[in-house]
Amino acid sequence: MGVEIRSFKQAIDELRVAEVTTGSFVGLAVGGGRTAGLATPSTTFTIDDAEAAHVIAQIDLELRPRWVLWSNATASTLLAAGTRLATCWDLAAVHRLLAGVWRADAVRVWCAMRGLDHEDAPALGQLNLLGVGGGDGGDPENPEQPDGHLRPEWVAGGWAQSPTRLAAWAAATVQVATWQRQQLAALPGDGDREAIARSESTAELLCAELMADGLPIDRAVAESLLRSLIGERPTIEAAAQSQRATRDQVVLRHLPPGSGIDLRSPADVKSMLRRLGLDVPDTRAHTLEALKDPPPIIPDLLQWRKAERIATTFGYGWIDANVGDDDRLRGEWSGSDGAAGRMTAGAGLHNLPAELRPMVVAEQGHVFVRADLGQIEPRVLAVVSGDEALRAAALDDDLYAPVAKRLGVERAIAKVAVLAAMYGQTSGTAGQALRGMESAFPVAIKYLADAAQAGVENRDLRTFGGRLIRMWQIADDADYLTVAAARGRYARNAMVQGAAAELFKVWAVTVRARGASIDARIVLCLHDELLLHVPEGNADAAVTLLHDCLAEAAHRWQRGAGVRFIADVSVVRSWADAKG
DNA sequence: ATAAGTACGTA
């Protein structure tokens, strides 16, 4: 314990003695890029070298261990020093999977292993009121206190205080990872839980890279798009205000002057419409669009809302705040949300209006290769439910065609029926078509009904890949039936959406790994869509890569269930050019 | 200051 090593050669030798090979757990804690603690079950040491990040990159290349990290903050630190890890075991990501929560700091992760309530964890600076010997009697150089909790001073940054502590902090990760792996193995179910834990982990590396790399933006296109949508970039506050007033006036001109209506206030807009003789439940766009004889103010109001949204959310301020000097749009990325486990992104990366997509342009000498999974959710349903008829339908490029044939309805009806079954929709045209679904795809429908029932009864679920889907208690003042029904729909949806998110991430990390050799970088993930930034000459190779990786990922993920997955792939200069 | 409600963009 506490050995200090300065060279790559020494580190490799130490790891070889510890019998580290491809895929072995090696705990890693990086302190500010200059030192790194490494740990295996049998050895612990510190690389104390100005080039520690580089040494780690060499080890990664040579041995390909499965680096165990507390979270992707380590990956971000290494990225800042130019080091990208091939794979990892991310304790936070696996904790989210196991516990069905979003928060996964070291304290929570450690408490899960020790069976302690994280609420009881000691806080930094907390007075020891009992004053037993002025401490807890434990060794301050051990991250764990005698009571099983992590030392708060370590958690607050003390772990990076010395080479010895870095190594001990790394050793702690291996301890947790080993426990997590046992927990996963003990879970019942059909999916390969450990494989999912690995892909969820490596997706965290991808998230760190997405944050660091950003999405290529053509600033000139962006500025000209905004000019056409909301006008010139205002130079002073007064100009911004006058532009706003001008936009408002297009709508307000329909009203008597001085009416005092604030277009940004739904309540104001509603009462305004009331005075015009229109009684609407809300002022949402689709509600207003459905009006029979809309007064001329309606289209102007809807137009105003669109422009206002661009101006406030995706305007010049947004560009300034999120697009760097290198013309890359950067946002926060999370590998899994708190619900079904889909990836999330900030800075508008996941809700960029389609009309702004032309600003997303590949750099000189590069192209985008865009791929999206076709009808992923019903195909995923075929896997997780084991429905043979649905598996057969998925053999078709268009899954809805055979479904329509089987149900004896139009394709459009069949599509609505399948989606309604998965999402729990009962209204409209869906109800009729659903009855046919039940006899045509009984296994899939039962799978969904069972999930919904669990939700209604407040029973937690696990997705195919093992993610815990947690239900919630009904508040005293809430209507029981309403909440139970909402839980049912949530559960039904989460089992499909969550499994789809798992497959997507297996695909994404496979593309990330295989794409490195042709400089294909993932620059955007959007639930069922990947955007690769690739040197022009490698575009064809990237297209092949995306298809091959999907075949590989789908095969591994579904463990031979034989359901076909397809991707639509296109080579484009701008994100907006895509789409078949 | 912070939370809830409304609205709307993406999948």
Added chain:
DNA sequence: CGTACGTACTTATT
């Protein structure tokens, strides 16, 4: 009486 997310705004509450 389809789900999830992020963002920004107003209104109500502390």
